[in-house]
Amino acid sequence: MTDSETLRPYKPMLWLVAAAVFMQMLDTTIVNTALPSMAADLGQSPLRMQAVVVAYALTVATLIPASGWLADRFGTRRLFLIAIVVFTAGSLACALAQSLDTLVAARVLQGVGGSMLLPVGRLAVLRSVPRQDFLAAMTFVTVPGLMGPLIGPSLGGWLVQVASWHWIFLINLPLGVLGAFAALRLMPDLRAPVARFDGVGYGLLAFGMIAVSVSVDALAGETPRRGAIVVLLVSGLAALVAYWLHAARAKAPLFPLALFRVRTYAVGVIGNLFSRLGSGGMPYLIPLLLQVALGYPPAQAGMMMIPVVLAGMSSKRIVVPLVHRFGYRNVLVVNTVLTGAAMASFGLIVPGQPLWLLIVQFACFGAVNSLQFTAMNTLTLRDLGGEQASAGNSLLSMVMMLAMSLGVATAGGLLAAFSTDAGADAAEPVVAAFRWTFICIGAVTAASAAIFAQVGNTRRIPDQVVETTEQR
Template identity: 70%
Template sequence: MTSKAPSPLKPYRSLLWLLAAGVFMQTLDTTIVNTALPAMAADLAQSPLRMQSVVVAYALTVAMLIPASGWLADRFGTRRVFVGAVTVFTLGSLACALSPSFNLLILSRVLQGVGGAMLLPVGRLTVLRAVPRKDFLAAISFVTVPGLVGPLVGPTLGGWLVEAVSWHWIFLINVPLGVLGALLGTRILPDLRAATGRFDAVGYGLLAFGMVAISLSLDGLSDRSPRHGLLMVLLLFGLAALVGYWLHAARVTRALFPLSLFSVPSYRIGVLGNLFARLGGGGMPFLIPLLLQVALGFSPVRAGMMMIPTAAAAIFMKRIVVRMVQRLGYRRVLVGNTLLVGAMMASFASISPGQPLWLHIVHFALFGAVNSVQFTAMNTLALRDLDASAASGGNSLLSMVMMLAMSLGVALAGGLLGAFQEAEGGQALTAFRWTFVCIGLVTMCAALIFAQLPPTRRVDPTAVGQAESS
């Protein structure tokens, strides 16, 4: 009788569990808030249709700090940065729960985002340096599985907490987890460092200002105050800052993100396609719980449970997306699926009171399935052709674009919802319908980008594993 071979990850099990818990905290927080927005709005004397700033503040802060996470970990050590990130995230969560006003809640979400921005990138970097290369894919898959579980339980848990106690507890549950994580981090996490060059502060400043200016200008469009002229000026400044970064990166030798990344066609198309496809997709987790509660009268728990078919179908589809791409090729899958995702987003305009529950379940599951195919295929495409020297920078830029697109998507959805609500005389359901149609059309535009891909039928399954960990 032969004994079972020990798992190659056994020596790193404690480290991987700790990093997985950090990933779970970060991904849970991006979804648990959405179901609680109407209750938060009522408590803070805000319109529930204008609560997108709570989501935008967090996502935008994460997007801003991702480019600096690798340099900070190399400079100060993975243990110090990770434990510091967990501590700041926990303090931000406590501040969110104690916020007596809407503006203080937004500031607390920014603080929370400062910590959340470091959890996943620094965790991935720690695994890359602590685990042998031959075991890296298995280790990173172990760490990022909670990232799939977070969206599955987040909306339902958020709805239950709102009804059972109050919305404050969607933040308070992070406090004991964060304290435990910080204590274990000082004992378990290795203090890994690397030589650091000079940080591209000018490039980072241009990039960060551009992201903030564009996001804030889109977010402010839902306001009724006569500031739209100033917002347009802010938008132009943001676009100018991004152009300034492009010119800056073209002339310096150690740019934050070198332009040579975009010389790889699959990466260039993958990143740009990601940005435009996620402008619509980023707003859906914000819009759907609001639609169910504000326009259809669902309770927070029922609205949260309605997101389970979406998340479950998304997890299931990750098992077969590789076979789809191998059989049909990237161009056919991404062009066809992008159009299908946009159509599914627009189809939410057909939801109305009185429809049977089974129809909603099928509808939400179909949306989760096509959305999962889209995200996995886009990420795989972007990373598959990068060589070892460009993999780290390319992955960081892709992660930044994903969070930025989420921020812009929520800001766009909130702006459209506020504008249509005002145009329709306050009729919430009609405003939701027009908003879904518009973001569906925006998503479909990304098909024009993916159509530039050459025909191909080959996919590296290893690249899919790396992409799903992004």
């Protein structure tokens, strides 16, 4: 019997979850192309709009650890419906925002809904579909998510150019209304016995992530309260250390420290965090470079991301043979350096550069960057046992969103610092600011190769791990 036939009874639910995954992935990528237009409308510098992206990513990262427990406690149908309603309400609030502060607050509300869409949908699939069909079901669900990065930047640029930036959020409203009605009819109401929620651990972890991310982002701003920001940064780091100590003695911590006794998992998670600092900042920086420094219209700037996504999707096919031939350590060490070099190469872009050369450069970056994601994630999850897989996957998802938040904040901070030093009104200083920002994040990414050098030279990739991380 084919996968399509075995999944037939679950297709309505799978389509619903797939639509939610697509909506979340689309929203993650559609905003970046519209940032310069938002800045002009709100009276802000386009080089200081990173808070719009950071707010969403940080909110998602903060709430991921609680999503599974909430779904077990209140039921998948209710929580999935709440997620869609909150996400849609946040989208409307974003479209109605009249200032940067209200837009950032609306993005937080949107992130509250977005943080529950994928985890709750994945949980519903896990508990509804028979074990032998789970991989086929997850593949069906996540394939539409791959279209989000392909469509998002182009659609965002087109909407900005023919209408206004408000429409990148307004298009979520009909999708949200349809999704809410579909959730009431198609989402199963699944629950499970829950243990006591680790509120202390969650509080420490959430405060630590928020404090570190906010302080990194604030250091880029024009604020005289640098001392308070440093205190916030140190407090956040202290909270993360406190969580580590708390988890060591808690009976049921959010993320048991036993996960880090698995060497491949420990190296993979830490490597993900640091190598994604650069990767997380690139989708934010590239549209700004094209529009602010090179003068591309929004629609063309969005379309320039298509070679990145297409090359990335193509490069996934060579991950398995590369790892089988050379091993994780060699592949990740070499590819991390190549990814950092590809990021730094964007600093060589100058006004008037031939379009074909830009397309080749973007495609090369997309290929090595996508290969990096797939190899990192398969390394991270490959050796986790059944009892550890759920917590390990949730922690990895949280780390990826946290790294995106920190990456955008770091990129925005570097860009603001270099543009302030040189003055951001003339074209050449702006190009120089982008040049040094790309070089710096490329260097940070390349340096993370030292982390992957600590893994054993294992070569085998379990097939199920490849399939479950394909959407990344």
